[in-house]
Amino acid sequence: MVSQLSEAVLDVIADALVDKGYIFLPELIPHPISQVLLEKIQTTEIHELKAASIGRGAEQQLNPDIRRDRIQWLEEQSEPDSLYLDLMTQLKDGLNRRLFMGLFDYESHYAVYQPGAFYKKHVDALKGSQNRILTTVFFLNPDWTPADCGELIIYDEADNEIERITPKMGHFVIFLSERFPHEVTKTQAQRNSIAGWFRVSNSMHGF
Ligand SMILES: O=C(O)CCC(=O)C(=O)O
Numbered sequence: 324m325v326s327q328l329s330e331a332v333l334d335v336i337a338d339a340l341v342d343k344g345y346i347f348l349p350e351l352i353p354h355p356i357s358q359v360l361l362e363k364i365q366t367t368e369i370h371e372l373k374a375a376s377i378g379r380g381a382e383q384q385l386n387p388d389i390r391r392d393r394i395q396w397l398e399e400q401s402e403p404d405s406l407y408l409d410l411m412t413q414l415k416d417g418l419n420r421r422l423f424m425g426l427f428d429y430e431s432h433y434a435v436y437q438p439g440a441f442y443k444k445h446v447d448a449l450k451g452s453q454n455r456i457l458t459t460v461f462f463l464n465p466d467w468t469p470a471d472c473g474e475l476i477i478y479d480e481a482d483n484e485i486e487r488i489t490p491k492m493g494h495f496v497i498f499l500s501e502r503f504p505h506e507v508t509k510t511q512a513q514r515n516s517i518a519g520w521f522r523v524s525n526s527m528h529g530f
């Protein structure tokens with residue numbers, strides 16, 4: 324399966340990131356790839372995923388009052404992860420060519436939110452102190468209904484709600500990691516996503 328993000332789509336994404344710092348795309352990932360990613364998550368037992376923690380490095384801790392998803396990191400060596408990671412490399416290169424963002428690598432994990440799980444409002448990168456630049460979230464839930472809740476709500480810097488994304492199969496969102504607080508509302512059904520972060524090289528920031 325070889326898939327190409329078109330130059331036209333990359334133009335739209337780059338323009339939106341410059342204009343408003345985020346973009347919601349109802350269908351970016353080719354359907355056959357979404358399908359194999361969904362099959363992988365559906366055939367993974369919940370105990371194979373690990374409880375997600377908050378904070379980085381020595382500060383890392385489990386905190387079920389803040390976050391209750393279970394995660395598994397994607398790996399370049401395994402399919403279908405590599406299909407998704409290849410598209411993210413195209414996105415990285417396309418954005419670097421257009422915006423000179425200096426995006427260097429990408430880390431991402433599958434996340435499963437079981438009924439009752441949520442992730443309270445947070446930002447993915449503390450201003451100036453981290454190397455996460457751009458967040459991506461991709462949803463893998465074919466039969467989602469409004470009653471299932473589990474929306475991803477994105478806020479602006481003044482804490483106004485600017486986007487409420489239903490975690491339906493195919494939905495994809497990209498936003499500047501430092502700029503947008505966001506939360507996952509309590510889900511009523513199992514909710515699958517892939518969250519990822521484009522990072523700049525530590526050495527470029529003098530860490
Ligand atoms: O799954 C989502 O909608 C977003 C998850 C999130 O915000 C994160 O993992 O940092």
Ligand SMILES: [Fe+2]
Pocket residue numbers: 445446447505
């Ligand atoms: Fe987040």
